[in-house]
Amino acid sequence: MLQRTPETGLLLDKVLHHVEAIYHDTPTVVDYDTLAKELLDIMRLDELAPAPPQYVNHWSQRDAIVITYGDTLLREGEVPLATLKSFLDDYSDGLVTGVHILPFYPWSSDDGFAVLDYSSVNEFLGSWEDISAIAGEYDLMADLVINHCSGRSLWFENFLQDKSPGKGYFYTALPDADISAVVRPRTSELLREVETPEGTRYVWCTFSHDQVDLDFRNPEVLKQMVSIVRLYLDNGVRIFRLDAVAFLWKIPGTTCLNLEETHEVVRLFRTLVEYAVPGALLITETNIPNRENLSYFGNANEAHCVYNFSLPPLLVNTLVTGNCRHLKTWMMSMPPAQNGTAYFNFVASHDGIGLRPAEGLLSDEELEELVTTMRRFGGHVSFRALEDGQSKPYEINISLFDALQGTTAGPDSRAVDRFICAHAIMLALEGIPGIYIHSLLGTRNDYQRVEHSGQYRSINRHQWEYDVLIEELEREDSSHAQVFARIKALLAVRRQQAAFHPNATQFTLHLGDALFGFWRQSMDRRQGIFCISNISREPLPLSLSDINLIGTQEWVDLIGGEHYHSREEVIELAPYQTVWITNAAGHDLP
Template sequence: MSHAFELLQQKVHHHLEVIYQSVDSVDDITGLADELINVMRLAQVQEEPVPHQNHWSQSDCILITYGDSVKMEGEKPLHTLLSFLDQYCNGLINSVHILPFFPYTSDDGFAVMNFSAVNEALGEWSDIEDISKRYRLMSDLVINHCSSRSMWFENYKAGRHPGRDFFVEMEDPDADLRAVVRPRTSPLLRPTETVEGMKHVWCTFSHDQVDLDFKNPTVLKEFVGIIRHYLDRGVNIFRLDAVAFLWKELGTSCINLLETHETVRLLRTLIEYAQPDAVIITETNIPNRENLSYFGNANEAHCIYNFSLPPLLVNTLITGDCRYLKQWQMSMPPAQNGTAYFNFIASHDGIGLRPAEGLLQDDEIDVLINTMQSFGGRVSWRAAEGGKNKPYEINIALFDALQGTIKGPDRWGIDRFICAHAIMLGLEGIPGIYIHSLVATSNDYERVKHTNHNRAINRHQWDYPKLTEALEQSHTQHRKVYDRLKRLIAIRSVQEAFHPNATQFTLHLGYQLFGFWRQSINRRQSIFCISNVSDQEQHILLSEINLIGTDRWIDLISNSVFESIEEGLTLQPYQTVWITNTPISD
C-alpha cells in the first residue's frame, strides 16, 4: 500500500466523518470511504496531488454554450457545435462549457432524467469525446436534484431501488420552513402519490426538479460514479450546479451548510487523485461573501463564479459611474494559487440580483431593473421572508442590455458591449464568454413566447448557415462584435500579466474611468487597464497612473506608443486601453 493511498484513505475518511457526523444511520465510515475510493478506481494510486497548483494560464478562455445553440438541418447539433468551434473559435478559445447535454424534461437540461446518457437529440458520447479531444471540456454535474420523470423518482414512487430512499421527504408538510432560502416562487414541497401513500418531497427549484437526499450515502456513491464516468468520457472541468442548496437541515436556511462545503471538499479530493489537472467550479448564485466561502482554504472549489461582476458591470455602463464596481473590486481578496475566479458577464440564465445585495442600493437595483425592462428584458422572482417576492434575476441578452444607458438607447451600443468584455478579459481570473455574446445575439422574444419562460430570451438557437452568413458580412452587428472580441482575446492570451493569478490593484481615476493594474507573476510585465465607462470623452495624464518614466509604454489595443509619461490621454466613450511596458505577441 503506497503512502499516497494511505493519505487518500485518511482524507476521505475525515471528509465523511464531518459530512455524516449528525446522521445516525451512517456508522461504517471506513467501509464507505473504501467504496468511494473503489468507485473512482483509486486503489492503485501512487502519487499525491500537488497542492496550490494553477491548472490554467492567460491562454485559457471558456466558451459557454448549449449543445444545440447552433443547429443545421440533417446533422446532430453536437456535430454542428464542433464545426462552429473549429471554424470560429480554433486558436481563440481553448475550452468549452457545454450546458447539460443529458436527457431532460424541463429547464433546458437542468431537470436531468439520466445522468449517464447523452440526449439523443444532440448526439452521443462519441461526439462529446470528439469535442474533448480538441477543447478542454467543462460539464455540469447537476448534483442538487433530478427530474421528476427520472428512473430514480419513478422508483421512489413505486418503492423500488435505486431511488426509494433518494429524496427528501417532509413528514409534516405544515412544518415551519420560513427560514429556508428559496431561488424561486413555487411551493417548496411537492405532494406525491406513492405506494406508501401521499408524500411531500422537497423541490428547491421546481416541482419537476426533485431534490436528492445526500444524508443517504448511496446518493453520494451514485454521484461519485457519475463523476468517474464523466472523467472517462473526457470531462476535465466540473461545474457543480446549485451546489449551495445540497444539504437540508430543518431549522436552518438550508443553504451553504457545513455538510455542503465538506461534500465539495470530498469531491475535490477524489477528483484530484483521479486526474490531477481536473478542476471544480462551484455555481453558487448567492451574495458575494457567501460565494467567496466556496474557495475554502484553497481546498474546496478550484474556481468560483464571479457572480457579482455582471450586475455591477452592467450598472456601471448604463449609469456611467463605476463607484460600486470599484468598491467591490477593492474588497475582493486575491485568489490563492490553486484557486481562481471564473469571470463572466453573460450566461444562459440572466443577470443575477442576489449577488448585488449589499453591493448596490435598493434604488440602484430598481433603476437597473427598469432600464433593462425598457430594453426588452424580463424579471424572474424568488420567494423571500414574509411571503413577499423579490427580484431574483434579469433575463436579457447582454447585447441588448448594453444598447444604451439610463437615458435610453444611443449610438454607443457596440462600443459599450466591447468595453464590458475588455474589462472582464483584463480582470484577475479565467474568462468565460457566452456564445450569444461572441456573436452578438439579440433578445429572442419568439422563444420566450414559445416556451413561456423568461430565460429563453437569451437562449436563441441559431441556424448555422444563417449564423455563418451573418458572420461573413462585414456590416452586421454579429461580425463587428466577433472581430473585436476575437482580437481582444488573442491579445490577452499571450500577455503574462493577464495570468488568472497575476497581481491586481485598483486604480483611483474618478468615477468615469475604471482602471486596474495587473503585474505578471514573474514581475516582468505590467498592464494598466483603463476603460472610459461613460458616454463622454475623458482625459487623463499618463503620470496619474504611476507609469515608470524610463520604460517605453504601448497600448496593446490601439498600438499607440507613448514617448513620455507626461503625455495626455483622451479616451473616447467606452474606449479601453491596455497600456504595457512589455508587449508580448505570438
C-alpha cells in the first residue's frame, strides 16, 4: 500500500483525509481507501496528481454574471436555451462574461429545485448541446442541488421500494427524535411519513415534502453527486452553485446547520473540482446570518466564492430609508477576501430579499418597517418556523424595481434613479457582480404568475415573450430600455478599471448618513476610485476636500465624465446620483 504522509501533497492523500473527516463518526462502516479511490476514478483523476496553484484569482474586473431561468425568454419555434443565448449574444454587447442558468433539469416543484433527474436537461428548455453552446461562449454556472431531490424522482421511488439506485439515499429519523433545535426556512412539518417494505419511515424534508433530503452518511450518495459534477464539467459547466448546502449534514439534537461534516464535504468538492479543471469554481448558496455565511470561505480551502447575502436587505433598507448607517457598519466589518476567494455580490435573485442575513444587523423594528414598506409596494412575505412554534419573516418576495419604487414615505417619481443607484453601489463593491436578469431588464411584479402558481416567489420570475421584450428595449421612453442601457453603461466602465478587481482594496468612507461612500484601490496601487452615492431624496453637496483627493492630480468622474482640478471644489449630487471619481492618469475610459 502507498505510504502516505502529510508532506507528499498527493491527491489521493487529500481525498483520503476528506473522507476520513466526513465519515469518522457515522454508523456506517466505510472503507476510506476504497472510497477515496472510487471518487478519483469517477472524476477521472490520477492518484499522484500534483496540486494546482493555490490562492489564484480566476476572475477580474471584467467579469459579470447574469442570473436567469432557462425559460425566462420565450420565442415561438425556438427552444428557450437557444433564445437565451441569442439574447446574450445580440444585446449584452460583450459586457457579460458568465451566465447562471437556474436548474435546467427535469423537476416536479419549486421551479426546478425539486430535481427529478440530475443527468438530463429539461426537454422543454433544450438539450445538452444547447447547454454546451452557451458554455462555449460564457462561463456557465449551474446548480448542484445537493441537499435534496424530488419526492417523485426515480431515486425516491426506489427508496420507497428498497431498490437501487435510491435504497438508503434519503435521511430518515424516528418520530420522537430531538428536532427542537433544527433551523430551517419553512413552516411545514420537517418529517414526512412514508411507507416502505421495512414499514413506516419518516423522511427529512428541510424545504417541502416534495424535496426530500439526501443522506450523505451513505457514501453511495456522495459518489452519485461526484459523478454528477463530472458530467457537468464534461458539458462545459465551470461554476458550481452548491444549493442549500448549509443544511447538508443532520445530527438530531443540533441545529443541523453548518455542521463540520458539511464544511468537509465542501472541502472535498473543492479539491476534486480544482484538480479536474483548474479554474472551475464553487459558490456556496447559504442564506444564513452573515458570520455563518463567511465561514464557507474556510481557510481559502472551501468555497471560492460566497453569496453576499446581507447586501440585498441592507442596500434596499438604505435606499428606502435614506440612511446608510447600517450598510456602512456592515461594510466596515467585512473582512477582505483572501486571494483565491471572492464575494459574489447581488441585489436581487429568483427567490427574494432574504431577511435572515440581516438579523443582528437591523433591529426587529427596522426589519418590521422594511417588511411593511415592501408590502405597500406590492410585495409578499414568506415565513420560517421558530423553536417555540412561532413564525418569523424569512424572505420578502418582490421584484427589485418595485421594491425601490419609493421610500418609507411612499412611491415617488425617482424609481429608475434609485434602482440604478443600487446597481452602481453593487458593481463597485469588492467582489464579483451577479445581476438577476429581471433587474437587468427592470421587470415589475408579476401578480398573474403568483396567482397561477400559488407561490409568492413567482412574483419575481416573469417570463418575457422575446419580441415583446425587444420592442420594449427599443423604445426610448420605456423604463425597461432606460434600466438596460444604464446598467450596461456602468458595466462598460467597470470592466476597464483595475481598482474594481474583485480583490482590490476597499475602505469605507465616513460622509454622514445620506452619502454612502467607499474607496477602491488597484492591487498595483496605480489607480484609486472614490465611489460615492447620494442615497437620499434630496440633492446634497460633496466637498472634494472631505475625501482627501491628492491636489497634484487631476480627477474625473467615470460615470458622468466631469473633471475636477481642485480638492477645494464642491459638487452637488442629485438624489440617487453616484460618482466614481478616479485619478485621471490611472484609468482607461471605455
